[in-house]
Amino acid sequence: MPKSTYLGLCASTLILGLIAASPVMAKSSDTYVLDKGHVHLEISAVRDDIVRIRMSEHKKARDESFAVSSEVRKAHLTLHVSTDHKLISLATSSLIVKLDPKTLAIRITDMQGQVLLADASGQAVRFDGQGFHMRKVMPQNAHYFGLGDKTGPLDRRDQAFSLWNTDNFGFGDYTDPLYKSIPFILGLDNTGKSFGLFMDNTWRSYFDFGKSERDTLNIGAEGGDIDYYVMTGKGPKDIISAYGYLTGHAPLTPEWALGFQQSHWSYMTQGEVKSIADTLRKDHIPADVLYMDIDYQDHNKPFSVNTQAFPDLKALVSDLKAQDLHLVLITDLHIAHAPNQQYKPYDSGEASDIFVKNPDGSDFVGKVWPGDAVFPDFSRKVARQWWGQQYKDFAKLGVGGFWNDMDEPSVFEVATKTMPLDVVHTIEDDGFTTRKASHAEMHNVYGMLNSRATYEGALVNTPNTRPFVLTRASYAGGQKYAATWTGDNSSTYAHLKLATYMLVNLGLSGFSYVGDDIGGFAGNQPSADLLTRWIEIGAFNPIFRDHYQKDKPAQEVWVNGPDHEAIRRRYIEERYRLMPYIYALAEENSRNGLPLMRPVFLSYPEVVAKGDHLGGTDDQFMLGDNLLIAPSSAPESPQAYDISLPSKGWYDYWTSQRLDEAAIKETPRLDHLPVFVRPGAILAKQPLVQSTMQTPSGPLEIHVYLGPDCQGHLYFDDGVSFDYKKGAYLRQNISCQSNAALDKVSLDFGPREGQYHAWWSQIRLIIHGYRGQSAHITQDGHALTGQWDVTNQTLSLDLADLAHQSHLEIKS
Ligand code: MIG
Numbered sequence: 024m025p026k027s028t029y030l031g032l033c034a035s036t037l038i039l040g041l042i043a044a045s046p047v048m049a050k051s052s053d054t055y056v057l058d059k060g061h062v063h064l065e066i067s068a069v070r071d072d073i074v075r076i077r078m079s080e081h082k083k084a085r086d087e088s089f090a091v092s093s094e095v096r097k098a099h100l101t102l103h104v105s106t107d108h109k110l111i112s113l114a115t116s117s118l119i120v121k122l123d124p125k126t127l128a129i130r131i132t133d134m135q136g137q138v139l140l141a142d143a144s145g146q147a148v149r150f151d152g153q154g155f156h157m158r159k160v161m162p163q164n165a166h167y168f169g170l171g172d173k174t175g176p177l178d179r180r181d182q183a184f185s186l187w188n189t190d191n192f193g194f195g196d197y198t199d200p201l202y203k204s205i206p207f208i209l210g211l212d213n214t215g216k217s218f219g220l221f222m223d224n225t226w227r228s229y230f231d232f233g234k235s236e237r238d239t240l241n242i243g244a245e246g247g248d249i250d251y252y253v254m255t256g257k258g259p260k261d262i263i264s265a266y267g268y269l270t271g272h273a274p275l276t277p278e279w280a281l282g283f284q285q286s287h288w289s290y291m292t293q294g295e296v297k298s299i300a301d302t303l304r305k306d307h308i309p310a311d312v313l314y315m316d317i318d319y320q321d322h323n324k325p326f327s328v329n330t331q332a333f334p335d336l337k338a339l340v341s342d343l344k345a346q347d348l349h350l351v352l353i354t355d356l357h358i359a360h361a362p363n364q365q366y367k368p369y370d371s372g373e374a375s376d377i378f379v380k381n382p383d384g385s386d387f388v389g390k391v392w393p394g395d396a397v398f399p400d401f402s403r404k405v406a407r408q409w410w411g412q413q414y415k416d417f418a419k420l421g422v423g424g425f426w427n428d429m430d431e432p433s434v435f436e437v438a439t440k441t442m443p444l445d446v447v448h449t450i451e452d453d454g455f456t457t458r459k460a461s462h463a464e465m466h467n468v469y470g471m472l473n474s475r476a477t478y479e480g481a482l483v484n485t486p487n488t489r490p491f492v493l494t495r496a497s498y499a500g501g502q503k504y505a506a507t508w509t510g511d512n513s514s515t516y517a518h519l520k521l522a523t524y525m526l527v528n529l530g531l532s533g534f535s536y537v538g539d540d541i542g543g544f545a546g547n548q549p550s551a552d553l554l555t556r557w558i559e560i561g562a563f564n565p566i567f568r569d570h571y572q573k574d575k576p577a578q579e580v581w582v583n584g585p586d587h588e589a590i591r592r593r594y595i596e597e598r599y600r601l602m603p604y605i606y607a608l609a610e611e612n613s614r615n616g617l618p619l620m621r622p623v624f625l626s627y628p629e630v631v632a633k634g635d636h637l638g639g640t641d642d643q644f645m646l647g648d649n650l651l652i653a654p655s656s657a658p659e660s661p662q663a664y665d666i667s668l669p670s671k672g673w674y675d676y677w678t679s680q681r682l683d684e685a686a687i688k689e690t691p692r693l694d695h696l697p698v699f700v701r702p703g704a705i706l707a708k709q710p711l712v713q714s715t716m717q718t719p720s721g722p723l724e725i726h727v728y729l730g731p732d733c734q735g736h737l738y739f740d741d742g743v744s745f746d747y748k749k750g751a752y753l754r755q756n757i758s759c760q761s762n763a764a765l766d767k768v769s770l771d772f773g774p775r776e777g778q779y780h781a782w783w784s785q786i787r788l789i790i791h792g793y794r795g796q797s798a799h800i801t802q803d804g805h806a807l808t809g810q811w812d813v814t815n816q817t818l819s820l821d822l823a824d825l826a827h828q829s830h831l832e833i834k835s
Contacts, residue, residue, distance in 0.1 A: 053098040055113050059127060062150070067098030072117045072255050073265050076129065079248035080150045085456065088223050088250075089468045090270045090500035093454040118255045131218070131253050138162075139218040139255055140210070143239050148249070154226065156243035161233050165212040166631055167240075168622070169219075170230060171205035171497075171532045172509045174198055177524040177622065177641045179208065183231035188467050188496045190433035190440055192511045193545040196521060202431060202510045203497045204467040205532040206230070207270075209262050211624065213632040219254040219262035221269060225467045225498065246464060258628050259531075260617060266533060267616020270500035273535050275613040277489040278606050278715045278742030279349050280424065280506065280536070282311025283595050285579060286351075286570035289318035293333045299579065300346050308580050308592055309599045309713045313343060314351045314426065314570070323392035324359040326368050326413045340420045347714030349423030351491065354414070356430050356473050357396035360388050368413055372399065377406035379462070380447040387446045389434035398432060398442070401472035402465060403451045410473075411480020418484035424491030425477050427505065430470035431496040441466065470496025474505035487744045493566075499533065506536035506566055514543025514571075516659040519557050520642060523654070526564055527644055530618025535609075537620070538566025548576040551583035552693055555590050556658055559696040562594040563644075563652045565619040590694045596711055603707035603723070607738040608647045621645045627669040639667050649704035649735075650676065653689070653697040663690045666697060674700040674728050674791055679815040681729075681792045702730020702792070705757050707737050709783075715742060722785035722821065725757065729768065729792035733759040740779050752777040755825075766795035770831040786825055790818040795835035802831045809833075 054067040063084070065077040075098070077084055088096060102113040102120075113120040118139065121130045127148060130141040142148070143158035161167075167179040174197050175182045186204035194201060206222040208230065222228065228244035235241065254265035285303065290296045296313055303310045319336075321327035328336055343350050358368045358378070372378055378386045378397040386397045400406045414425065434441050446462040448469075474494035481490035492505035501507070509525045512518045522539040529537040541561040542554045549557065558580065561567045571578040580595070581588045598605070608619045617625075623640040624630050626648045630638035642656040643666070651673070653666045666687040673682050676698035689697050700706070705728070710721035727733065737755045740747035756773035768790060788809075798818050800807040809820035818833065 053101045055102055055104065057122075057124065057127075059124070062127060062148075064122075064127060066102070066113055066120055066122070068100040068102055068113075068115045069095060069097065069252070070099060070265070070268065071115045072261065073252055073269065074113075074115070074118060074120055074131065074254075075250070075252050076120070077248060077250045078127075078148060078155075084248035084250065087455050089225060089471065089498060090221075090223050091252075092271075095269060118253075131255075133216075133255060137216060139216065140220060140253055154243060154245040154247070155249050156241065157249065158236070159240040159242070161238045161240045162212055163238060164214070165210050166637065167208050167210050167232050168528055169205065169208040169532045170528065171203040171534065172201050172507075172525045172529050174201065174521060174525070177527060178637065179230070179232045181233055183229065183234040185227065185229050186467060187227045188431035188441075188470055190429065190431050190495075190510075193513055194511065196517050202495045203470070203501070203507065203529075204228070205497070205499045205501075205529075205534075207266055207499055207532050209259055209531050211259055211628060211631055215258060215628045215632070217256065217259045217262050217628065219266050220251060221254075221266060221499065222249075222251040223499065224248075224250060226464055227466070259625050263531060263618070263625070264616050270533055271503040272613055272616045273502040273506075273533075275489065275747070276506070276536055276609055277423075277491050278602070278609075279311040280491045280566065281602065281605055281609065282567070282715045283309055283598065284312035284314065284351075284566070284568035285310055286312075286314035286568055287316065287578070288571070288573045289316035291318055291332060293335065293339050296339060296350075297342060300343055300348055302579070302581060303348075304346055304713065306581055306588065306592070307713065308588075309595050309711070310348065311714050311716070312349050312351055312423070312568075314353070314568075316353050317355065317392055319352070322359070322394075323355075324361065324366060324368075325355050325357065325393070326416075327366070337420050340422060344421065347716035349491075351424040351426050351493065352417060352422050353426040353428055354417075354477070355392060355428050356399060356401075356410075356432060357389070357391040357393060358399065359393035360386075360395035360397050361393075369397070372397070372409060375405060375409055377403060377409050379442070382445050382447060387442060389442060390436050391429060391434060399473075399476070400448050401469060401476050402448050402460070405451070407472070407476035407479060410476040411483050414477070414480050414484055418481070424493065425481070427470070427474050427477055427492060427494040430473040430494060431466075432469055432473075468498045470494055471498040471501035471504065474501060475503075478504040487746070489743060489745065497534070502533045502535065506538075507534055508537065508566060508568065508570075509539040511544045511572070512540055513546035514549035514553065515546060516553060518543055519553065519560065519658050520654075520656070522564075523560070523642060523644055526620055527618075527622045530565075530620050531622070531625075533616065535612045535616075535618040535620075536565050538564050538568050540568065540570040542569055542571055542578045544570060544572050549578065551587050553659075554578065554583065555587050555693060556654075556696075558591045559594045560652065560654055562598040563620075563646050563650070563696075563698070567595075567598065593694075594696070599712055599715075600708045600710075601706070602715060603709050603737065603739065604647065604649070606742070607707065607736060610738045610740075611647075619646060621647070623651065623669065630669065633667070639665065649701045649706060651699045651701070653699065655689070655691055661691055663688050665689075668699055670702075672702040672730055674702065676700050679791050679817050681816065700728045700791075702728055703733040704728045704730075705733065705735025705759065707735070718782045721783070722787040723781070723783040723824075724787045724789060726789045726791060727757075727759050727768075727770065729759070729761045729765050729790065733761065739781065740777075747777075747779070750778045753779040753781060761792075764794060765792055766835045768793065768831075768833040770833075772825045772827075772829040772831075774828050775826050781824055781826070784824050786822045788820045788822060788831075790833065792816060793818045793833065795833070797835050798833055799835070800831065800833050803829055807831075
């Protein structure tokens with residue numbers, strides 16, 4: 024047995040004795056510190072399941088982060104230190120860090136000694152004067168996910184990526200880098216073992232998953248110190264929650280942002296925006312949001328309005344509001360360099376001196392949409408506050424949300440597409456030593472800080488309204504401020520398929536509110552079939568926005584004639600019916616960080632053991648734990664394809680049929696996207712509305728799909744304000760049990776929590792999969808009658824709202 028003790032003076036002495044050449048000291052009782060040669064190493068545990076490893080050369084590194092708050096970064100646990108032959112073990116009660124003090128090689132294991140992440144043999148860490156390189160072992164049975172919106176397959180294995188926020192218009196199937204830098208990966212092997220690795224480094228960095236070196240994960244950055252967290256847990260969900268603990272959760276979205284959104288670069292006039300709204304309503308296409316892209320502005324100057332084309336923005340906002348639509352305005356960060364032209368954003372920004380600088384102290388000027396432009400220094404609190412104030416007028420008009428584009432930042436007419444690396448930013452923020460920082464260090468966080476300024480500004484301008492911000496660029500933790508989309512994709516089947524991989528990986532990287540441009544942004548006009556299929560899949564994505572570029576034929580829902588429009592409408596309508604389920608997922612996400620859109624393996628890690636390509640589920644995704652969406656892996660092909668469900672007994676969402684087999688052959692049909700429901704799911708649905716701003720009329724539907732682990736819950740609130748934080752919400756758990764023959768069911772409605780008033784007075788309970796010959800139903804002992812639909816094997820009952828605990832029984 025290794026001798027063990029808590030780290031303190033005693034442990035230090037012990038270790039000191041062991042490796043006399045390496046002076047050791049305990050900086051505090053809970054951080055293990057070691058200096059060896061030029062290298063300074065610190066190991067701490069921020070939580071039982073999360074260790075933090077920091078290494079730097081020559082000096083003790085600054086403890087600062089744009090992603091992890093100082094509160095969370097603190098070492099919260101005492102490491103249990105022991106020595107075992109030549110290794111030092113630092114343990115929490117969930118994991119052990121084994122350090123070889125001679126080589127500084129690190130191996131992290133679980134309590135059973137199974138390796139989660141280990142340094143590769145040979146030189147595992149190398150500093151090169153500026154940055155560093157690390158090498159870790161990649162077991163052959165492991166798969167890797169995360170890194171945000173990267174192209175390529177879902178599994179990152181055998182790929183290599185750079186993290187450097189880049190405006191990549193019309194990116195290809197493998198283009199890299201793209202708009203966001205999220206240095207977090209989830210590793211999962213075919214025994215179900217998983218770990219997370221978050222490297223908190225904002226410099227240009229890379230992750231190479233065995234591409235340049237077989238079975239070796241190479242990670243490095245051009246600057247900064249080594250600062251990474253490794254997390255463990257029972258399965259991938261635990262890893263994602265641990266990452267959420269580190270970098271924060273997305274705040275609950277306004278519900279309208281989960282509705283259908285229509286956008287275009289650009290609707291050119293007020294009349295055109297109005298006519299899009301009118302067509303949506305006339306054609307009964309449910310929708311919540313219209314966007315205005317850069318052309319509403321005067322000469323592309325942010326925070327200006329072209330009053331020729333948009334003579335009365337105020338009237339437009341209120342017209343749209345009357346149609347239950349929210350308006351989202353683009354507001355790019357590049358402020359026109361327009362001195363002496365009565366352009367207030369420039370004048371006031373210049374007066375407060377908040378733009379980023381050239382090394383000689385002058386404002387950096389780069390060309391973007393307005394021509395010469397200057398760039399707010401979002402790492403300064405004053406600049407963020409100033410930025411927030413720019414929105415005041417729009418906020419007064421009731422503009423619903425704001426769109427931050429180009430914030431990589433994108434700069435035109437230069438090969439690098441961005442600012443020179445020596446442009447000077449200033450960091451003035453809580454938890455930071457005030458200091459200057461080069462663009463090389465700040466580039467990857469610039470977009471996140473832009474969206475943070477927008478979000479925080481909205482909270483100031485409209486304090487009891489949940490902000491909606493959409494950003495293109497971001498960094499780890501950016502989910503706290505904004506939703507995001509995958510940028511300038513193209514109208515191809517390959518990009519329709521790619522969208523699933525990108526959105527799923529973004530969700531695993533903390534960004535739960537994610538979407539792609541439905542129909543494709545760039546390229547040729549999507550074929551009618553492609554747009555239809557894209558809308559079908561998009562209806563089950565978290566953010567659902569049809570958007571397309573300039574000089575492309577129209578791409579709204581109705582453009583390919585009534586037959587296509589009817590199919591598309593049906594899918595959009597289904598999303599609105601499912602809104603209570605989707606919104607409840609959003610609320611859950613605000614508490615646990617689990618994404619709305621998930622890979623199948625998040626709920627069923629065992630699929631990775633089913634051979635290559637994640638058991639064939641790469642192209643499938645789940646919406647929450649209950650719906651599995653299964654598009655073809657060859658979306659343009661008429662060939663039948665195989666769908667493999669996690670188990671027998673799943674339900675076809677559309678027909679309600681209980682499936683005896685887990686393996687299904689699907690013959691593609693244009694009007695059909697296969698969707699399946701977990702046996703044991705309880706889903707809330709509502710009568711059709713044309714906008715989330717409308718109150719549904721009719722009963723709340725509660726669909727029970729008989730099966731094991733049968734449960735669900737209701738969550739409702741006003742969808743727009745923060746009153747839910749003061750108790751104005753409604754929450755209720757529902758559970759059910761059935762026997763193996765599925766002819767005996769009991770259902771329990773828990774107590775209702777919160778003060779939000781239900782919009783329904785009736786509940787329609789629909790039981791799927793009931794196999795009784797007849798149905799004798801009682802509610803709290805009183806007999807009820809239901810309707811038994813033999814073909815669909817559903818039993819429905821209409822009940823007065825169940826605002827209190829209630830017990831139902833159904834038997835033959
Ligand atoms: O240089 O604002 O990704 O969604 O329509 C192009 C115009 C700038 C890029 C965004 C796209 C948007 C477009 N923008």
